[in-house]
Amino acid sequence: MLSLRRKDIVCQQAVELVTDYLEGTLSRRDRRRFEAHLRACPNCTAYLEQIRMTIQLTGAIEPEELTSQARADLIDLYRRWRSEE
Amino acid sequence: MDPDADLLDRLRRGDEDAFVTLVGRYQQPMLRLARSMVPSQAVAEEAVQDTWMGVVRGLDRFEGRSSIKTWLFQILVHRARSAGSREQSQSPRDGDYSVDPSSFGADGQWAEPVQQWVEDSESRLDAATWFPVIAAALDELPARQRQVVILRDLEGLTNDEACAALDVSAGNQRILLHRGRAKLRQILDAKMDRN
Numbered sequence: 001m002l003s004l005r006r007k008d009i010v011c012q013q014a015v016e017l018v019t020d021y022l023e024g025t026l027s028r029r030d031r032r033r034f035e036a037h038l039r040a041c042p043n044c045t046a047y048l049e050q051i052r053m054t055i056q057l058t059g060a061i062e063p064e065e066l067t068s069q070a071r072a073d074l075i076d077l078y079r080r081w082r083s084e085e
Numbered sequence: 086m087d088p089d090a091d092l093l094d095r096l097r098r099g100d101e102d103a104f105v106t107l108v109g110r111y112q113q114p115m116l117r118l119a120r121s122m123v124p125s126q127a128v129a130e131e132a133v134q135d136t137w138m139g140v141v142r143g144l145d146r147f148e149g150r151s152s153i154k155t156w157l158f159q160i161l162v163h164r165a166r167s168a169g170s171r172e173q174s175q176s177p178r179d180g181d182y183s184v185d186p187s188s189f190g191a192d193g194q195w196a197e198p199v200q201q202w203v204e205d206s207e208s209r210l211d212a213a214t215w216f217p218v219i220a221a222a223l224d225e226l227p228a229r230q231r232q233v234v235i236l237r238d239l240e241g242l243t244n245d246e247a248c249a250a251l252d253v254s255a256g257n258q259r260i261l262l263h264r265g266r267a268k269l270r271q272i273l274d275a276k277m278d279r280n
Contacts, residue, residue: 010192019259042198043195057273063114071105081138
């Protein structure tokens with residue numbers, strides 16, 4: 001997503017690498033640079049943690065229960081579809 | 086392990102309860118995804134219903150090489166796209182930022198410290214409290230970002246599965262995911278109560 005020419009990366013570059021880092025798609029060199037940056041930077045470490053929590057919270061969304069009417073309608077449809085086969 | 090694996094045999098035997106269970110699991114996420122692809126709620130509902138019909142009728146042909154979930158979303162994307170797409174073939178823009186550039190100084194470092202959302206690493210944010218915030222934030226994402234975030238983070242599809250369902254390249258999918266997550270984080274961060 002972003003190629004790194006200089007040895008060190010700054011925060012503004014680091015935040016653009018977060019997804020590639022989590023997806024494991026950074027080159028080994030970029031990964032080392034990113035991790036070195038994290039070790040030295042509490043702000044980017046906190047940012048990465050926020051992204052992880054965002055992913056966790058998104059994953060925790062539970063589907064709502066179907067209403068009994070919706071359920072009954074679907075069962076009707078299901079029977080119709082199967083009988084048409 | 087695919088949580089739906091046990092359902093497949095039951096579905097093939099015509100087990101109604103298995104069908105209802107599957108619908109209960111996926112109706113909402115499918116509607117959510119469909120809604121990001123078509124112009125109205127009614128069209129989205131139709132696409133989802135069509136998908137269920139496709140599932141019931143296509144069960145015998147389903148080879149089980151992917152999970153049921155991936156198969157469902159593939160059918161849905163196909164139906165929704167042919168039902169009247171409002172999507173433009175937008176590709177991710179380079180001009181987007183994960184974090185507002187004004188958050189950084191001229192040297193590219195954070196201008197203000199990044200606050201931790203929870204002080205104590207043991208304490209977890211309560212997911213139920215944040216559910217409405219996340220749900221509303223999802224709706225604010227651009228359609229393609231929303232689709233990728235729904236499949237990857239909400240439904241837990243793998244990278245490959247999401248690419249197959251949405252027919253996007255791995256690179257584009259990653260950029261969409263990156264932008265989508267960054268935007269969600271930004272919205273959550275703005276709502277975090279820091280005592």
